[in-house]
Amino acid sequence: MDPYLTNCLVIAGLSLYFEDGHDDLDDFGFDDYGTECDGIRITAFLDAGQDNLTPLGRLEKYAFSENVFNRQIVARGLLDVLREFSDNENDFISVMETVARMSEDGEPTVRAELMEQIPNIAMFLHESRPNFPAAFSRYLVPIVVRYLTDPNNQVRKTSQAALLVLLEQGLISKADMETKVCPVLLDLTEPSSDDDYKIEAVAIMCKVVTMLSKDTVEHLLLPRFCELCSDARLFQVRKVCAANFGEFCSIVGQEATEKLLMPKFFDLCSDSLWGIRKACAECFMMVSNSTSPEVRRSKLSPLFISLISDQSRWVRQAAFQSLGRFISTFANPSSTGLHFREDGALLEVPRFQAVIISTCRRFEFVLGTDDGRATPSPEHVSTADSEELHNFDNSHTLVPEEVHGGFTHTNSSDSPTATNNAKNTKEAEQTDENFNSFHYWRSPLPDISGELEMLSCQKMEEIQMVLDRLQPHMDDPDVQAQVQVLSAALKAAQLDSPTDDSPTEPQPELQPELQTENGAESESLEVQSEIEVQSTEEEQMSKTPDDSPHSPLSEDKPKVQNVIPQQLLDQYLSMTDPARAQTVDTEIAKHCAFSLPGVALTLGRQNWHCLKDTYETLATDVQWKVRRTLAFSIHELAVILGDQLTAADLVPIFNGFLKDLDEVRIGVLKHLYDFLKLLHADKRREYLYQLQEFMVTDNSRNWRFRYELAEQLILIIELYSHYDVYDYLREIALTLCSDKVSEVRWISYKLVVEILQKLYACGADDLGLNFINELTVRFCHCPKWVGRQAFAFICQAVVEEDCMPMEQFSQHLLPSLLSLSSDPVANVRVLVAKALRQSVMEKGCACADELEETVMALQSDKDRDVRFFASLDPNKGLIDTTPLI
Secondary structure, eight states, X not given: OOHHHHHHHHHHTHHHHTTTOHHHHHHHTOTTSOSSSTTOOTTGGGSOOSSOOOHHHHHHHHHTOSSHHHHHHHHHTHHHHHHHHTTSHHHHHHHHHXXXXXXXXXXXXXXXXXXXXXXXXXXXXXXXXXXXXXXXXXXXXXHHHHHTTOSSHHHHHHHHHHHHHHHHTTOSOHHHIIIIIHHHHHHHTXXXXXXXXXXXXXXHHHHHGGGSOHHHIIIIIHHHHHHHHTOSSOHHHHHHHHHTHHHHHHHHHHHHIIIIIHHHXXXXXXXXXXXXXXXXXXXXXXXXXXXXXXXXXXIIHHHHHHHXXXXXXXXXXXXXXXXXXXXXXXXXHHHHSEEEOTTSOEEEOOHHHHHHHHHHHHHHHHHOOTTSOOOOOGGGOOSHHHHHHHHHHSOOOOOTTOOSSXXXXXXXXTSXXXXXXSOOOHHHHHHHHHHTOOOTTOSSOOOOHHHHHHHHHHHHHHHHHHHHHHGGGTTSHHHHHHHHHHHHHHHHHHHHOSOOSSOOOOOOOOOTTOOTTSHHHHHHHHHHHHHXXXXXXXXXXXXXXXXXXXXXXXXXXXSOOSSSOHHHHHHHHGGGOHHHHHHTOTTHHHHHHHHHHHHHHHHOGGGGGGXXXXXXXXXXXXXXXXXXXXXXXXXXXXXXXXXXXXXXXXXXXHHHHHTSOHHHHHHHHHTHHHHHTTSOHHHHHGGGGTGGGGGOOSSTTOHHHHHHHHHHHHHHGGGSOHHHIIIIIHHHHHHHHTOSSHHHHHHHHHHHHHHHHHXXXXXXXXHHHHHHHHHIIIIITOSSHHHHHHHHHHHHHHHHTTOSOHHHHHHHTHHHHHHGGGOSSHHHHHHHHHHIIIIIHHHOOSOHHHHHHHHHHHHTOSSHHHHHHHHXXXXXXXXXXXXXX
């Protein structure tokens, strides 16, 4: 409820509370106000009364009155009190000191009322007081800290909520957090602390950790958190720690996570209480993101398998829900060939560039720096080059319900969201700038041969420099392995080089007799295998549809891969097993569908054969929620798989979704343009005949379906020729323009304008003229005034969007528009006046005299709104006329 309304209700009931205390009412100064809320001020007690006291004296009188209600009113009105006295420094200090003394009130309700006002007061001081930090730190922070240990539960809860608000708004300084707040939290979480206080303090500590700096958390709170994870007496404490374990890991980083937190996480995952193990399963993805790939594969994967096989159904349920997200933490752009930009766009990484980046990063952390010191862990690398290498190789995770980038959808409840947890690095931005990156489905493709040549030469030079640095260390077996890895990467770069004008000296290749038991040698073979797999994939993808009529990479291959532990994949694939729905979760198939794009991105298109059958099973699931989830994400999956696999494996499923329930069809409709633009032109043209089917819905009242169709058609226009637009989309647009719902009609008018612009932009003036004549008959001569109003709107949009030359507009559209200036309906004349005055006259036309006469006539119209828009200066900005429509 609005605080002001609450205050009004309280004050309106004064006569009931003070049944025998009319003198107090007089003193409050409410005698001149009625019982209505309007006009009542919470600070009315400051007004002059019968006591001849100054406002500050009156504040003192009621702030420390024996009547509890008086003190509550003062506490509730402190923000207004400060506004009254903020101009005078001495008065301001007096009020703040009064607040400090009021905070010691023995009545809990007064203390709670006071604490509720602290965030508002702090924001006011921050905006209006130049000495805000000093005043806030001196007077208000001690109150918040003291109330964290208040004996009254309501006061403590209020102070905890206030503390979080102050942190979110950035109003508490780092010094105050470290010297005043954190020490109290540490005291309350001591082993000897009261149980209730301890549980509350752990919860608040876990909440504030996300708003503190890494240093503060690591030095002050992390040791205590580790102790609390092993609290043997209070399971509530361990449960809170488990639920917030991921936040701590993400704040302190990889080194502290693996050294200090991982042992505690293993203990929590094997806790005797299923609720704690369930909490661990739910935060598993965040923990995984804070570890190295080696720890993720060798330690976290077996631990997750134990959770997914837990004896408790609730633990298994949480683990299966997190399985797809955990798998997505294995994603690596150097192997998937895809990476996310900061704006969420999914881009392809050039093959040789991904391999070089991955290999160079491995080399840097083996060899160390030039001066012999060990290279720090990725989180602490300060040089630009090392930071770029690390971020390119960092995990890219797809996580539902987060919006840091990646997949974003209109319907957040059904759309999987791909989240890139690594920041977009300088190297990625530089690559975008030099490489002239583009979405590969755009047509026509830009010429990037020059950029590719420059990038290739640069990367090859970098590898050669690294090889030269390694020569003095060839006695080391690990260094020898790295030389072979880099040599393979250099060869890949040479193969990808767009020119053969400057051949380089061939480097030694990997020898087949290398023993894979050696870790470094095994790694080099893995990179070489990666290069070969990607090369084979690109060759297959470059084939024409006739060369590979079937899915090129998914024909009856065993569901085996080497990107993630096979056990994880096997468990994920089992989520479509009907037995899982009976023994784990009835909606397990939906969770599988929800995370499938993330799993597909992690495995890469070369391993799509592992997921194909599962995807087809989900696409035919009897639960429409499962199919709906896939429908919302099929366009993103198409980006991941590429055009060949999309045409072979996704198009049939897409066609099935088009004929499904409206709840499923809306998923493909919302991203219809995104999917169609990925198809080849001939395949895309087949859907022209099916667009008309979107006009029919299960429920005719579902107007938002038709609205979405109009929005998508506006985007789709660019994908088809002007002939196809005229033959197919024009009829749909005109039908939508006659919809019963005004929202659908008005978005359809914009669609009509886009079609007209397409026709004239392509030089199809004859088709454009035919369309204009059709619009004139349908709208300008419409017996209903809404149609004639729509014609005025279309004319204005045509002029503003420069859809056609003004000479042709003056010849074919302007006469009909001028004829509507004498329309009997004022709302039609309003839009005519707006179109003529704000658009047509500004562009200029051949009928200048007739146009000026019409505008002058509208300026003397009997309707006030018509006169206003006919006289409005266009330079003053456009005024929204929606209320007139």
